[in-house]
């Protein structure tokens with residue numbers, strides 16, 4: 001079973017992901033961007049580049065995802081393991097959808113979010129459950145510390161609107177958790193959502 005944690009920068013995904021490791025010691029815990037491959041290193045270089053080309057950046061993230069699928073996700077799912085990923089393809093749909101929307105006149109894409117979804121369609125694996133930690137862009141940017149080009153409230157507002165679109169499209173897959181609660185309450189809400197979907 002593939003479970004993903006999604007949400008804006010600063011929504012508390014990594015805090016939850018770390019706490020879940022104690023509760024599910026046999027699960028495979030992984031993340032995107034990866035932090036143990038040269039593909040992930042390339043992504044982090046792009047994150048640091050304020051002038052990175054938006055389309056090139058999409059494909060760097062997507063290359064990292066493709067390698068992550070082959071190296072980590074598929075083998076774990078084939079073994080029957082529970083996989084819990086801190087960010088996954090919905091981050092691309094929401095973030096690069098928003099970045100490309102802003103650069104739209106350069107590329108002439110009718111619907112940038114749909115374009116990013118379509119790029120993934122032939123090879124990616126859809127999560128069984130996506131837990132979406134929701135909070136306002138201002139609070140996300142503040143918690144994250146605005147350390148990179150994505151961590152700004154106006155951009156995160158566009159990203160949040162894209163996450164809303166994704167949730168509306170697949171209400172069964174997404175479970176929304178109020179990320180403004182204190183961290184213990186967020187963790188319990190996530191653990192409940194996970195327990196409700198795990199096979200007996």
Ligand SMILES: Nc1ncnc2c1ncn2[C@@H]1O[C@H](COP(=O)(O)OP(=O)(O)OP(=O)(O)O)[C@@H](O)[C@H]1O
Pocket residue numbers: 007008009010011012013014015016143144179180181182183184186
């Ligand atoms: N429920 C919460 N209430 C208040 N602060 C929180 C909560 N959860 C996490 N934080 C704090 O917010 C900051 C960001 O948390 P965290 O790194 O878990 O978020 P994230 O969603 O993984 O962010 P990013 O996507 O930017 O890596 C940390 O300082 C963390 O301690």
Ligand SMILES: Cc1cn([C@H]2C[C@H](O)[C@@H](COP(=O)(O)O)O2)c(=O)[nH]c1=O
Pocket residue numbers: 009032033047061087088089091092093095096148150151
């Ligand atoms: C997977 C993924 C991530 N991003 C953005 C979101 C963050 O600002 C950075 C780094 O992620 P982290 O969880 O804070 O380490 O990258 C993105 O734009 N698109 C993606 O697919």
